[in-house]
Amino acid sequence: MEIVIYGIINSITLSLIAIGFTLVYGISRLPNFAHGAIYVVSGFMVWIFLNMLHLPYLLCILLSLIASGIIGGIIYQLALIRVRGMPISEIIASYAIGLAILEGLRWAGFKGLTYTLPSFLEGSVIILGVPVDFQRIFLVIIGVSIVLFLYLFTHKTKLGLALRGMAQDERAAMMLGIDSDLMAVISMALGSMLAGLAAIVLLPLGNIIVEAGYQILIQAIAVCIVGGLGSWVGAVLASFIIGFAQILTVAYIESHFQMVVALLAIILTLIFRPSGLFGMQKELEERV
Amino acid sequence: MKGSFRKERIDRGIKVRTEGIYAISSWREMGYLIIPRAMLIFGLLLSPVLIPSLYWQRVITYVCIYSLLAIGFDFLAHFVGLVSLGGAFFIGVGGYLGAYLNTYLNLPLYLTIPISSIVGAVICTLLLLPCLPLRGVYFAIITLMYPLIFMRLIEALDILGGTEGIFGVSSFPNQWVEQYFIILCTLFALFLLRRFVNIDVGLVFRAVKDNDQAVRASGINVTFVKATAVFIASLLGCLGGVTLVHIYMWAGMSLFALDFSIIPIAATVIGGGGTLVGAVIGTFILVPVSELLRELGTLRIVFYSLILTGFVIFKSEGIMNYAQRKYHQFERWVRV
Numbered sequence: 001m002e003i004v005i006y007g008i009i010n011s012i013t014l015s016l017i018a019i020g021f022t023l024v025y026g027i028s029r030l031p032n033f034a035h036g037a038i039y040v041v042s043g044f045m046v047w048i049f050l051n052m053l054h055l056p057y058l059l060c061i062l063l064s065l066i067a068s069g070i071i072g073g074i075i076y077q078l079a080l081i082r083v084r085g086m087p088i089s090e091i092i093a094s095y096a097i098g099l100a101i102l103e104g105l106r107w108a109g110f111k112g113l114t115y116t117l118p119s120f121l122e123g124s125v126i127i128l129g130v131p132v133d134f135q136r137i138f139l140v141i142i143g144v145s146i147v148l149f150l151y152l153f154t155h156k157t158k159l160g161l162a163l164r165g166m167a168q169d170e171r172a173a174m175m176l177g178i179d180s181d182l183m184a185v186i187s188m189a190l191g192s193m194l195a196g197l198a199a200i201v202l203l204p205l206g207n208i209i210v211e212a213g214y215q216i217l218i219q220a221i222a223v224c225i226v227g228g229l230g231s232w233v234g235a236v237l238a239s240f241i242i243g244f245a246q247i248l249t250v251a252y253i254e255s256h257f258q259m260v261v262a263l264l265a266i267i268l269t270l271i272f273r274p275s276g277l278f279g280m281q282k283e284l285e286e287r288v
Numbered sequence: 289m290k291g292s293f294r295k296e297r298i299d300r301g302i303k304v305r306t307e308g309i310y311a312i313s314s315w316r317e318m319g320y321l322i323i324p325r326a327m328l329i330f331g332l333l334l335s336p337v338l339i340p341s342l343y344w345q346r347v348i349t350y351v352c353i354y355s356l357l358a359i360g361f362d363f364l365a366h367f368v369g370l371v372s373l374g375g376a377f378f379i380g381v382g383g384y385l386g387a388y389l390n391t392y393l394n395l396p397l398y399l400t401i402p403i404s405s406i407v408g409a410v411i412c413t414l415l416l417l418p419c420l421p422l423r424g425v426y427f428a429i430i431t432l433m434y435p436l437i438f439m440r441l442i443e444a445l446d447i448l449g450g451t452e453g454i455f456g457v458s459s460f461p462n463q464w465v466e467q468y469f470i471i472l473c474t475l476f477a478l479f480l481l482r483r484f485v486n487i488d489v490g491l492v493f494r495a496v497k498d499n500d501q502a503v504r505a506s507g508i509n510v511t512f513v514k515a516t517a518v519f520i521a522s523l524l525g526c527l528g529g530v531t532l533v534h535i536y537m538w539a540g541m542s543l544f545a546l547d548f549s550i551i552p553i554a555a556t557v558i559g560g561g562g563t564l565v566g567a568v569i570g571t572f573i574l575v576p577v578s579e580l581l582r583e584l585g586t587l588r589i590v591f592y593s594l595i596l597t598g599f600v601i602f603k604s605e606g607i608m609n610y611a612q613r614k615y616h617q618f619e620r621w622v623r624v
Contacts (some may be wrong), residue, residue, distance in 0.1 A: 266429075
C-alpha cells in the first residue's frame with residue numbers, strides 16, 4: 001500500500017517537474033536546458049521574499065511565480081529568439097544560460113542546507129494505513145489541477161488553441177495570423193511558471209540546493225523522452241511509469257539507483273521506441 | 289547625387305595562387321601558406337621553454353588537455369552535427385580507467401595511456417550508441433546526463449575510491465616528457481583531424497550533418513558513421529583524461545566536473561566553430577584567463593557561460609573564421 005501511495009505521489013511530482021519542459025518543447029521546439037535553473041531560482045525567490053522582505057507566504061508564491069514567468073520570457077526574448085531554428089546554438093545557448101544562473105547562485109552563497117521553505121500546512125493524515133503529510137496532499141491536488149487546467153486552457157481558450165496550432169504546424173499557424181514569436185515567448189513564460197510552481201510545491205519537502213537544478217533537468221528530460229518529446233499525455237503517463245519504477249527501486253534495491261532508473265528508461269526508450277510512448281514526431285523525422 | 293555603395297569581398301590573388309601548383313612558385317606564396325601553421329606549431333612547441341614559471345608551464349599542459357576536448361567537440365558539432373554537452377564524461381571515463389589500470393593492475397604509464405584511451409573511447413561509444421540512430425536533441429541530452437549520473441554512482445556505491453578518489457597513480461618520468469607528450473598529441477590530433485575532414489571520408493561526415501537522408505540513400509550506414517565520429521572525439525577526450533590523471537597522480541570525482549564540459553564548448557564558440565584550429569586558440573585564451581580568475585570559484589563558470597551565450601548570439605562566427613576571412617580576402621566599396 002505504501003508503494004502505491006508514494007508511487008502516485010512521486011509520479012505526480014515528476015509530471016509537475018516535466019510538464020513545463022514538455023510544454024516549451026512541444027510548442028516552440030526549443031529544448032529549454034535552463035528549466036532546472038528556473039526551478040531553483042524560483043525556490044530562492046520565495047525564500048528571499050519570505051525571509052528578507054517578510055511578505056506573507058501566499059504573496060511570496062504569487063510574486064515568485066510571476067517573476068519566474070518573466071525570467072523565462074526574458075531569456076527567450078533576449079537570447080533564444082536570435083538563434084531559433086539553429087539546433088546547435090539553441091542547445092548551447094539555453095544550456096549556458098542555465099549554467100550561468102545555477103553557478104551564479106552558488107557563487108552568491110546560496111549553498112548548504114540552510115535554505116528551507118515552510119510547508120503550506122503542518123501535519124499529516126493517514127490514508128489507507130499510510131501516513132501522508134499535508135504538503136504531499138497539496139502536491140497531488142496541485143499536480144492534478146495543473147494537468148486539468150492545461151487541458152482546458154489548450155482546448156477551450158483562444159490563446160491555448162493558438163499555442164496548439166503552433167505546436168502542430170508552425171507555418172500554417174503563421175499563415176492564419178498567429179504571431180510565432182509571441183506564442184514562443186508565452187510558451188517559454190508559461191513553462192517557466194510551471195517550473196516555478198513545481199519548485200514552490202516541492203521545495204518545502206526538502207532543502208533548496210543548487211544541485212537540484214541539474215537533477216530536476218535530468219528527471220524532466222527523462223520523463224519527456226519516455227513520453228515522447230512534446231507530448232503532454234505521454235509526459236504524464238511516462239511520469240507514472242518512471243515514478244513507480246523509482247519507488248520500487250527504492251523499496252526493493254537501494255535509493256541511490258533512482259537516477260539510474262531515469263537513465264535506463266531513456267536508453268530503453270531510445271532503443272525500442274525512439275519517438276516515445278506518445279511521440280508527436282513522425283518516425284522518419286526522428287530516426288535516420 | 290551620390291550613389292549608394294555596397295561592400296564587396298574578394299579573395300586575395302595570393303590565396304587563389306596558393307590553392308594550386310603555383311603555391312611553390314615563390315617564397316612569398318610558400319610563406320603565405322606556411323607562416324600561420326608554423327606560428328601555431330612552433331608557438332606550441334616552444335611555449336614550455338619560453339615560459340619560465342613552473343606554474344604557467346603546467347597551465348600550458350592543461351590548455352592542451354582542454355584543446356583535445358575542444359577539438360573533439362568542434363569535430364562532432366560542426367562536422368557531424370552532434371552537440372556533446374559532456375566533455376567531462378570522456379575525461380572521466382579515460383581518467384578512471386587509466387587510474388584503475390595503473391594502480392590495481394600495475395600497468396606502466398606507457399601502456400595505460402594508449403589502452404585507456406582506446407578502451408575508454410570504446411566504452412563511451414557503446415554507452416552513447418542508443419542515441420546515435422536518432423536526430424535532434426537526444427545526443428545533447430544523453431551526454432549531459434552521463435557525467436552527472438556517473439558522479440552520483442561513484443559517490444553512492446563507493447566504487448573506484450568513492451569520494452576520496454584513487455591515489456598513487458604513477459606520474460610522468462619528468463616534466464618535459466609530460467609537456468611535450470601532450471603538446472605533440474594536441475598537434476597531431478589537430479592536423480590529422482583537419483586532414484581527415486577534408487578527404488573523402490570526411491565528406492561523408494559532413495554529409496551526415498547536412499543531409500543524412502542523402503547519406504542513407506547512398507547506402508551508407510549513418511549510425512556507423514556517427515559512431516565512428518563519436519569514437520574519434522571520445523578517443524581525444526579519454527586521452528586527455530588519462531594524461532590528466534597521470535599529471536594529478538590522482539583520479540577523483542572532479543574528473544566529471546562541469547569545467548570539462550563547458551570550457552571546450554566556450555572555447556570552440558569563441559575560437560570559431562568548424563575550423564578545428566579555432567578550438568585550440570579558444571582554449572589558449574580561456575584556460576589562462578580561468579587560471580587568473582581561480583579565486584573567484586564558480587563565478588568562473590558563470591563568466592564562461594555568459595561569454596558563450598554572447599558569442600553564440602551576437603558573434604557566432606568566432607575569432608578564427610573572422611581572422612581567416614581577413615587573411616584570405618579583402619573588402620572594398622563598390623557603387624551599385
